[in-house]
Amino acid sequence: MERTTTGTVRGLLRGLAAGEALGAASPGAGGVLRHGVAAQLACASAEGLLRAGTGTDPVAEVHAAYRRWSQRYRAFAASGPSLLHEDRGPSGATSRALATGAAGTLRDPLTTSAGWHAVVRALPVAALGLTEDGADSAVALTAARTAVLTHGHVTAAPAGIAALVAAAALRGTPLTGAVGHALAAAVLAGLDARAVWAADAAVRAAHRTPGDPQLAEVLGGGPACTGVLAAAVYAVLSHPREPRLALRLALTAPRAAGAGALAGAWLGAAHGPEALPARVDVADVLDALADRLTDGVGGRRGA
Template sequence: MGEVLGSAPRRSGALPHGVATELACFTAAASIRTSLRRTVTGAGDARADLHEAYRRWARVRSAGRTSTDPTAWLDEVQLFTHTAEEARDTVRGLAGGAGTPADPVTTADGWHAVVRALPLAVQLDRDPVAALGAAVDSAALTHGPRTFAPTALAVLLAGASLRCGDPVQAVAAAITDAILSGVDFAAVAVVDDAVRAARATPASPLVLRAGAPHGTAAAVLWGATYCALSHPTRQGTAAALALAVTAPDARGVSALTGALVGAAHGETALPQQVLTRVDLAYVVDRLARDLARENRLNPDGSWGAAADPLWRARYGIG
């Protein structure tokens, strides 16, 4: 929803989703597929599933129609063929092959790499090492090294927000988790600087513009942290999003801010007059519920719903 707000939504009618939201949907589906593969076969390759998911996304967009050979329900969502926005860095990266952290295919440093990886935060409680590894792999598939640590830290922030329900506590927990996990300290310093700015001069569009002057992964991470901490309460959610819209790259900062405050306070805290009009809301809601279900511990010690053949078929796992 944050990405929609950052695009200056019209006052009435359905609101078109953004391309980063599309990519996040495919990340969520890839994460579920990897989990199912590991349960059903004992092996799963998150990087390969993410790469194939982004390639399917690109094929649908280039063809202007849904897949003729769908592997999961997401491949048949017609709305994915109607987004006018572009994701040049992602498309260019996919054309160059599958990048890795050791061998990236581009030097792109845009915020799409960060936002599209956020669904992986749901996996943190189950397997934090795998979740962080998948986050970095997600960025490295199409983007350059300057996105790797901000993406990992953004996923940690989203996971801590889900767990703590309080942006202030979440940021502190994410910084600790990042240090313990070996996330590049430059990204930790970005978040720490935003924390200091929010304490010293909260809710200032001037401070936000200075701290997040463009749409790089690091700048958007700074901006979203600043906005979330400037208005950390549930009642301040709308104000945090309104502040995010004043950033130079409003879509990026708004997308990440919306994800963080939404994770902390729940979807009911978000502006309902916008949330209920987003055209992709049903798809996002269904994926979010499925992702949560797949990362839930069952009473018998197993995870997810892999025992259900209909669930496996839903995500193209035989």
């Protein structure tokens, strides 16, 4: 299959949803996976990015989209009721923060939560990196700012790194190079060094001892936001050319839904939507959003 930008953005969103669902053990009827909360929040992130016009702060639009999601509205639905209106599990930190109406910032986070939803939902920000020049800083800082809208400062750097890996993969960089590029860009963007160290430890572990579920478990410990980042890095670098093996390894991590969502998104971005053949119940919605992100957000960056 020919690799296209739209195809890889579709792969990112499909891989995120599939990885989360597999990690949460959420099969649906006929072998179709039931999407989870992180997939819904990622769709809200995409909506916010799409609503942001030239000169508009995309993070403000993302926060507005999260608030609509918290009320179970979805203005970007094509027509009729959507599966994304459904309650698909706990999202306590996000929902409690959104209920206040306030928005956290990098200087003044709203909460101290270290939950991984803040990292995974930032992945659509990678669409800002569909052009090379000057994109890394925008990707890193925008993703970090979306994380602290509802979560603690500790989530900012993992969200930025996760989006940077995805952005590099969308531009066609193999995952081994994408991770290295992301860590260097995270340092230049001034993201918290602790997250960079956690991801770098996973890089070194994958080089020394790839494919070890016990290492995935160890690396995935600690705060949820850095744990899922490290476990996903270890998994995709253990099997960078074998998406199914990489995802299977990510799913052995302690927070399997989060690590699976991150690894699945990166693998889909790098290898396309058919790399992970698992079917997700909202695949059509994800594909439509992917195409709009490519034409809208990516188009604005390239204009």
